[in-house]
Amino acid sequence: MKDENSRSSGNGDLEVVCRGLDLVDSLGLMMITNRARYLINWLVSSLKKLKHPNSEGIPLVKIYGPKIKFDRGPALAFNVYDWKGEKVEPILIQKLADRNNISLSYGFLHNIWFSDKYTDEKGRILEKRESGVKGTGANKFKAKSDLGITVVTAALGFLANFGDVYRLWAFVALFLDADFVEKERWRYTALNQKTVEM
Numbered sequence: 473m474k475d476e477n478s479r480s481s482g483n484g485d486l487e488v489v490c491r492g493l494d495l496v497d498s499l500g501l502m503m504i505t506n507r508a509r510y511l512i513n514w515l516v517s518s519l520k521k522l523k524h525p526n527s528e529g530i531p532l533v534k535i536y537g538p539k540i541k542f543d544r545g546p547a548l549a550f551n552v553y554d555w556k557g558e559k560v561e562p563i564l565i566q567k568l569a570d571r572n573n574i575s576l577s578y579g580f581l582h583n584i585w586f587s588d589k590y591t592d593e594k595g596r597i598l599e600k601r602e603s604g605v606k607g608t609g610a611n612k613f614k615a616k617s618d619l620g621i622t623v624v625t626a627a628l629g630f631l632a633n634f635g636d637v638y639r640l641w642a643f644v645a646l647f648l649d650a651d652f653v654e655k656e657r658w659r660y661t662a663l664n665q666k667t668v669e670m
Contacts, residue, residue, distance in 0.1 A: 496630060508546035508628050509542070509546065511546070511634060512545075512546050514634075514637060516535060518641050519533045522645055522648065524648060530553065530557050532645075533550050533553070534550060535548065536551075536581060547625065548627075549581060549624070550626075551621070551624060555650050561622075562623055565624050566578050568653070568656055572639075574639060574643050576640075579622070579623055580620050581623055582618070
């Protein structure tokens with residue numbers, strides 16, 4: 473029986489036919505770019521609506537970069553905050569997302585501009601990047617470039633669909649439960665899997 477995604481050439485070799493990529497090619501770059509923009513704009517607006525259920529209404533997610541824009545690319549940098557307003561570590565979010573079959577990454581944003589009226593917050597928000605190289609003489613420029621914010625990053629590929637974006641939103645919404653991280657730790661301990669240390 474012949475697979476419908478492959479054809480046999482005359483000499484017995486198998487020729488692979490990529491119908492999904494052919495469909496993408498037939499749609500064109502403009503259509504794919506628009507689709508990715510619609511998906512990322514939906515994700516941004518939906519994440520901004522997530523707030524903790526306490527009376528203060530602390531937002532669950534802080535998004536860095538442009539919010540909803542016509543020329544926004546299909547990538548997103550954000551942080552998740554618990555009900556006390558403390559940042560959940562991006563590495564932990566990446567590992568929990570990986571356990572839920574969601575591919576996230578984390579990065580370090582630097583060269584962040586603050587206006588003069590936010591100089592007090594600047595010292596509180598910016599973090600110092602931990603570098604693996606010890607004992608090197610760092611100059612003033614290098615020390616300044618090591619200040620920034622660690623963030624979770626998500627990028628949509630050209631094959632991403634609404635189901636993928638919704639799964640990411642639903643995963644982030646799990647952090648509305650104040651005990652979500654602790655429950656996940658106990659769940660994986662009970663299954664004799666390696667736990668994530670915070």
